[in-house]
Amino acid sequence: MTDQVMAQASGPSLQQRRQRAAFWFLAPMLVALFFVAAWPLLRTIWFSMTDATLSNLYDAEWIGFGNYLQVRELSSGRTVYRGTLVDPDWWNAVWNTVRFSFASVFFETIFGLIVALVMNAEFKGRSIVRAAILIPWAIPTIVSAKMWGWMLNDQFGIINDILLNLGLIDQKIAWTASPETAMTAVLIVDVWKTTPFMALLILAGLQMVPRDIYEAARIDGINPVKVFFKVTLPLIKPALMVAVIFRLLDALRIFDLVYVLTPNSSATKTMSVISRENMIDFDKFAYGAAQSTLLFAIIAVFVSLYIWIGRVDLSGGRD
Amino acid sequence: MTTKLFKTGLSALAMSTILGGSAWADEVSYVIGAVGNAVQVLEEMVKPWEEQTGHTVKIVTMPASTSDQFAQYRLWLAAGTTDIDLYQTDVIWAPQLADHFVDLTEAAKDVLPQHFPSIIESQTVDGKLVAMPLYTDAPALYYRKDLLEKYGKEVPTTWEELAATAQEIQDGERAAGANDLWGYVWQGNAYEGLTCDALEWVKSFGGGQIVEADGTISINNENAAKAIDTAASWVGSISPPGVLSYQEEESRGVWQTGNAVFMRNWPYAYALSSGDDSAVKGKFDVAPLPSGGEGSAATLGGWNVAVSKYSDNQDAAISLALFLSSAEGQKFRALESGHLPSISALYEDAEIAEKVPLIPRWKEVFESAVPRPSAPTKGKYNEVSAKFWSAVHETLSGNGTAAENLELLELDLEDVKGSAW
Numbered sequence: 230m231t232d233q234v235m236a237q238a239s240g241p242s243l244q245q246r247r248q249r250a251a252f253w254f255l256a257p258m259l260v261a262l263f264f265v266a267a268w269p270l271l272r273t274i275w276f277s278m279t280d281a282t283l284s285n286l287y288d289a290e291w292i293g294f295g296n297y298l299q300v301r302e303l304s305s306g307r308t309v310y311r312g313t314l315v316d317p318d319w320w321n322a323v324w325n326t327v328r329f330s331f332a333s334v335f336f337e338t339i340f341g342l343i344v345a346l347v348m349n350a351e352f353k354g355r356s357i358v359r360a361a362i363l364i365p366w367a368i369p370t371i372v373s374a375k376m377w378g379w380m381l382n383d384q385f386g387i388i389n390d391i392l393l394n395l396g397l398i399d400q401k402i403a404w405t406a407s408p409e410t411a412m413t414a415v416l417i418v419d420v421w422k423t424t425p426f427m428a429l430l431i432l433a434g435l436q437m438v439p440r441d442i443y444e445a446a447r448i449d450g451i452n453p454v455k456v457f458f459k460v461t462l463p464l465i466k467p468a469l470m471v472a473v474i475f476r477l478l479d480a481l482r483i484f485d486l487v488y489v490l491t492p493n494s495s496a497t498k499t500m501s502v503i504s505r506e507n508m509i510d511f512d513k514f515a516y517g518a519a520q521s522t523l524l525f526a527i528i529a530v531f532v533s534l535y536i537w538i539g540r541v542d543l544s545g546g547r548d
Numbered sequence: 549m550t551t552k553l554f555k556t557g558l559s560a561l562a563m564s565t566i567l568g569g570s571a572w573a574d575e576v577s578y579v580i581g582a583v584g585n586a587v588q589v590l591e592e593m594v595k596p597w598e599e600q601t602g603h604t605v606k607i608v609t610m611p612a613s614t615s616d617q618f619a620q621y622r623l624w625l626a627a628g629t630t631d632i633d634l635y636q637t638d639v640i641w642a643p644q645l646a647d648h649f650v651d652l653t654e655a656a657k658d659v660l661p662q663h664f665p666s667i668i669e670s671q672t673v674d675g676k677l678v679a680m681p682l683y684t685d686a687p688a689l690y691y692r693k694d695l696l697e698k699y700g701k702e703v704p705t706t707w708e709e710l711a712a713t714a715q716e717i718q719d720g721e722r723a724a725g726a727n728d729l730w731g732y733v734w735q736g737n738a739y740e741g742l743t744c745d746a747l748e749w750v751k752s753f754g755g756g757q758i759v760e761a762d763g764t765i766s767i768n769n770e771n772a773a774k775a776i777d778t779a780a781s782w783v784g785s786i787s788p789p790g791v792l793s794y795q796e797e798e799s800r801g802v803w804q805t806g807n808a809v810f811m812r813n814w815p816y817a818y819a820l821s822s823g824d825d826s827a828v829k830g831k832f833d834v835a836p837l838p839s840g841g842e843g844s845a846a847t848l849g850g851w852n853v854a855v856s857k858y859s860d861n862q863d864a865a866i867s868l869a870l871f872l873s874s875a876e877g878q879k880f881r882a883l884e885s886g887h888l889p890s891i892s893a894l895y896e897d898a899e900i901a902e903k904v905p906l907i908p909r910w911k912e913v914f915e916s917a918v919p920r921p922s923a924p925t926k927g928k929y930n931e932v933s934a935k936f937w938s939a940v941h942e943t944l945s946g947n948g949t950a951a952e953n954l955e956l957l958e959l960d961l962e963d964v965k966g967s968a969w
Contacts, residue, residue, distance in 0.1 A: 283626040311963070346748045383790025384728065384802050406737070406793030408945050491793075492613070493738035495938060511931040512644075521564065 234411060270525065276518035283514050286303040296519035313519050313536070322503040323527065329412065330480035330500065333419045338469070340420065343428025348428065349435045374489035377418045381405055381476055381490075390515050408496040415497050419483070434468025452508060470539050477535065481528045500524045573601075574861040575631040576868055578853075579608040583796065584816045589884045596869045603864045612797055615639050615739050621645065625856065632861040633871060636837055637679050638740075639850040640922035640929060646673040649854040653677040655866050662875065662891045670919065671852055678854055680873035683887035685849030686914035687744070688834040688906070690811040690821070692802060695721070705793070707752070707778055707838045710810060713911045714786040717809045726807075731786030733799040735810040736944055741795055742937040743920060744847040745812060749775040751918050753840035759921035759961070760938055763969050767936070768958035775840055776950035783944055792944055804828060812837065814849060818906050819886035834906055836913050848917035850890065864915050882907055888914060935960050936965050 239250075277296055298312040313319050348359050368420065380387050381404035383527035390402045404414040438461060446456045485546075486503035492498045504524060510515030575935045580590060587609055594605040610617045619683050625648040637645065653660075656677060660668055660803070663681055664907055689710075691703055693715050705711035714731025721729045735741035751757060755772030759765055774939045783789060788802070796813060803811040804820065806827035836844045839953055854871055855865045871877055876887040882900050894900060922929040939957040943950045 285624060286626070383788055383793070384807065386799075396834050401788065401790070403790030403793060404790065407623075408947065491935075492615075493938070493941075495942070506934075507666075509622055510615065510934065512622070512927060534880075 264448060273518050273525075274522050276515055278519075279515050279521045281515045281518070282512050283509065284512070286514065288332060289515065292515075296516050308397060311511055313516065313523060318495075318498075319500075319520060319523075322498050322500045325412070326481060326483070326499040326501075329415065329419075329497075330477060332416055333423070333480050334476045336416070336420045336428045336474060337423050340424045341431050341472070342469075344424060345431035346430035346437055350401060354392055363425050365422045368422070370422065370485045371421055371489055374418060374486050377414075377421075378405065378490055381414050382435075405491045405494075408494065411491045411494045411496040413488055417488060419480075419486055421485075423476065423479075425460060427476060430472035430475070431465060431469060434465035434472075437468070438464045440450075474532065474535055474539075477531065478528065482524065500527070569744075573603050575604045575606055576861050576865050577608055577631060578607045578631050578634045578636070578858075578868070579610060579621070581612055581614065582609045582634045583612045584800075584820050585885060586816075589881065591874065592884070593877060593880055594670055594868070597868060599869065601864070603771050603861075603868075605868065607638055613739055613795060614741070625858075629859045630858050630860050631854075633856055633861050633865040635679075635854045635856060636682070637852050637854050639667075639684075639848060639852065640740075640920050640933075641924050642671045642678045642852075643922055644929060645854070646676060648857055649678045650857050650859075650862060650864065650866065651676045651678075652855065652869065653679055656680060656870060656873075659870065659874065662693070662893065664890055664892055665888045667850065670848075670923070670935075674748075679852035680854075680871055681868050681890035682853055683850050684818075684890045684914055685814050685851070685879060686813055686846040686890060686910060686917045687814050687837060687849070688818070688846075688910070688913075689837050690813060690817065690832055690834050692809050692828065692831055693833050694831045694944070695809050703833075703835045704810075705844075707749070710838045711778075712787055712804065714809050716725050718786060728807045730788050730802065730808050731800045732782060732810040733787060733791060733794065733808045735795055735799060736783070736787070736791040736941070737793050737795050737798075738941040739795060739935070740933060742940055743933045744752045744849065744880075746776065746779070746936065746940040747847050747918060747920060748812075748837055748845045749779050749840065751845035752842055753778075757921055759924050759932060759969075761901070761924055762868060763924045763965075765958055765961045765965065768927070768954045771840075771842075773950040773954055776940055776954070778840070779940075779948065780944050780946070792941065806831075810911050815886045815888055815906060815910065817886075818904070818927035826917045846912075846913050846917045848914070848919045850888075885921050928964055928969060931964050932961060933963065 260476050264500050276286075276289070278291060279289035280292050280295075283528050294312075296312055298314045300311065301311060303309060344362060348355065348362065353360055368376075379385070379388075383389060383401045383403040383406065387403070388404070391396070392398045393401065402410060423506060442460055443456065443466075451459075482501050484505070487497050487499050487502050488505075500520065503522065504517045504520035506517075507513045507520060511517075553596055578594075579591070581588060587607060594607075597606055609858065610620060617640060618638070621637075621641075622645070625635075635645075637647075653676065659679075664684070667681045667684055670676070671677060671681065680867070689704075696703065699717050699720060701713045701717070702709075704713050710732065718729055720729040720848070733851075735745050750767070750772045751934045753771045753775035755769055756766035756776050760777055772876070776957060783791060791799070794802075796817070798811060799808075799811055800817050800820065802808050804826050807874055815834075819835065820826065821832060823829065837846055838844065853869045853871055855862060859865050873890075873892060875889075875891050878887075878891055879894055879897065879900065880887050881887045882894065886904050886906060886932075888907055889895070889900075892911075895908050901908045912931060920929075921932065925932045939953040941950055943953050947953075
C-alpha cells in the first residue's frame with residue numbers, strides 16, 4: 230500500500246519498469262498461446278452451443294445449452310430430459326476416467342518413487358539401468374498399446390502362457406475383452422509406460438536433497454526408514470507434487486491407450502473416447518464438443534482442487 | 549495367365565472410356581483397410597492398369613477395423629482433402645458419405661447391367677451412383693471336415709446342433725490332449741462386425757432386422773432376445789471368453805492354427821485357410837450359417853470403390869474405379885482372394901468354379917442375404933449400429949439378460965430416431 234503511494238508520487242519505479250519490460254518479452258508467447266490454446270478452446274465451447282455436424286461446421290445454428298441439458302414435452306404430456314448432463318454413457322465415462330486417473334497416478338507414484346530411490350543410489354552400471362528404465366516411456370503409446378494387446382491376447386498371448394505355466398491361473402483370461410479385467414489391463418499398461426516418467430521427475434527432486442543431511446543422519450545413527458519419512462519425503466515433496474499434477478492432467482484426458490487396447494468397451498471408455506465417438510463416428514459434432522467442454526471443466530476443477538489442497542499442506546510445512 | 553486376360557480387358561476398357569483422354573501421368577491415391585492379403589492383391593491388380601495408362605497408384609493402408617476406417621474417411625472428407633482420390637467403402641457407408649463422392653452413373657452406364665441390381669441399388673443414393681462394387685460378401689460357417697468325420701457328425705443346420713456338436717468335439721479333443729481347442733469362434737468385439745453376427749442370429753430366429761425397411765424399430769421382441777441369449781450361452785462354453793474381443797482376424801488366427809472346430813467368417817478366409825502356411829489346409833469346408841428355426845441368415849457385406857469429389861485427378865481415378873470393378877478385375881480378385889463377384893455372369897465362370905468352388909455355391913446364399921438397416925436409418929446408421937452392438941456386447945458379457953438390454957435398446961433407438969430417421 231505504502232509502496233503504491235510512493236510509486237505514484239515519483240513516476241514509474243524500477244519495479245514497474247521491470248514489469249513492463251517483462252510484459253513485452255512475454256507478449257509473443259501470449260499471442261502464440263492464444264492461437265494454439267485459447268482460440269481452439271473458445272471455439273470448442275462455441276461449437277458446443279450450436280447444432281454443428283462434421284459435414285456442416287460453418288453454417289451451424291446457435292441452440293444455447295441444448296447439448297448440455299434440454300427439457301422436452303412429449304405429445305403425451307410426459308416431460309423428458311435430454312443432453313450430456315443426463316446421458317448415462319457420459320457419466321459412465323466420467324466415472325471410468327476418474328477411477329483410472331486415481332488408480333494409475335497412485336500406482337505410478339509409488340513405483341516411480343521406488344525406482345527413483347534405486348536410481349539415486351550409487352552402484353555399478355547405474356547409467357545403463359537409468360537408460361533401460363526409460364525405454365517404456367520412449368515407446369509411442371500406440372505401439373506399446375498394440376504390443377500389450379498381443380501380449381494380453383487370450384489365445385496367443387504370452388501373459389496367459391506364463392501365468393498358466395506358473396500355475397497361477399487354470400484358465401486363459403480374456404484380459405481386454407472381459408468387463409472385469411479390461412480396466413486392469415489398461416492400468417497395467419499405463420503403469421508400465423508412465424512409471425519411468427514419474428521416476429525421472431522424482432529423481433530430479435532427489436538429487437536436489439543435500440548430501441550432508443544424510444551424513445548428519447548417519448552420524449546420529451538414525452534408522453534409514455525414519456530418514457526416508459522425516460528427511461527425504463518432506464524435501465522431495467514439491468517435486469513429487471509437480472509430478473503428480475502432470476500425471477493427473479495426463480491421466481484425465483487419456484485417449485490413445487484405451488482407444489487401441491479396448492476399443493468400445495463400456496468398462497474402459499473414457500471422457501475423451503466418448504467425445505471423439507460422438508464427434509466423428511456419430512456425426513454429432515456439437516454434442517461431442519459439449520462433452521469436450523465438460524472434460525475441460527472437470528480437469529480444471531480437479532487441478533484447482535489439487536493446487537488448493539497442495540498449497541495448504543505446503544505452507545503448513547514451511548511454518 | 550491372369551495378367552494376359554487382364555490386359556485384354558484393359559484395352560477394351562481403354563477404348564470405351566474416357567481413359568484414352570488422359571495424356572499425362574498422374575499419381576492416384578487409393579485407401580484400403582488391411583485385412584488378410586487385400587493389400588498385396590490390390591498391388592498385383594493395379595499393375596496392368598499402371599502399365600497401360602502410365603499413371604501410378606499409391607496405396608494407403610488403414611487398420612483392419614471398419615469402424616476405424618470410417619472415422620478416418622469421414623474426417624478426411626469433411627476436411628475436403630485432396631490427398632486421397634479413391635476410397636474403398638463398405639456397403640453400408642453410401643448413404644452417410646454420398647455428398648463427398650462423384651456421381652459415377654454416367655461413367656459406368658455401359659457396365660451397370662452386368663452387376664446384381666440389389667448391389668447397385670445399395671450404392672445409389674437419391675439417384676446418384678456413389679460407388680462401384682468391387683465384390684460382395686456373405687459370411688459362411690467354416691467347419692473342420694476331419695473332426696466332424698472323426699466324431700461321425702453331420703454339418704449342423706441349426707444353432708442348437710452346432711452348439712451340441714461343438715461341445716462334444718471340444719470335450720473329446722481336450723480329453724485327448726488338445727487343450728487349446730475351442731468349438732466355435734466368431735466376431736464378438738464391440739464393433740460393426742458384432743452387428744453383422746448378431747443380426748444373423750436375430751434374423752435366423754425370426755426376430756426381424758433391428759430397424760425394418762419402413763423405419764419401424766423392431767428389435768425388442770422375444771425371438772431376438774432368445775437369439776442373443778443363445779449366443780451368450782456359447783461364451784465360455786464352446787467359444788473362448790476372449791471371443792468378446794475378437795474381430796475377423798483374431799477369429800481367423802484361432803481357426804487357422806487349427807484351434808477351432810467351427811468359425812463364422814467372410815469368404816476372404818477361405819483362400820487364406822487353404823494357404824500352405826495354414827494348419828487347416830485341406831481339412832475344412834464351408835456351409836451356410838445355421839438356422840435358429842426361421843432359416844439361415846447371412847448379413848450382406850461387400851466393398852465398393854468411390855471417387856472423392858475433392859480429387860484433383862478425377863479422370864484417372866474414375867478409370868481406375870471402373871477397371872477394378874470390371875469383370876476382369878472381379879475375376880482376378882475372386883481367384884486370388886476368394887471374394888464373391890458382384891457380376892452375375894462370373895458365377896458361371898469355369899475357371900472360378902474350378903479354383904474357388906465356394907463361389908458358385910454362394911450365389912444363392914448372398915441373393916437371400918439380409919442388409920443391415922443402413923438405408924432406413926440414413927445418417928444415423930452408425931449410432932444405431934453402435935447402440936445395437938453395445939446392447940449385444942453387454943448381454944454377451946453377462947451384464948443383464950437379452951430381454952432387459954433390448955428393452956433399453958428400443959428406448960435408446962427411439963431417442964436417436966426422434967421424429968424421423
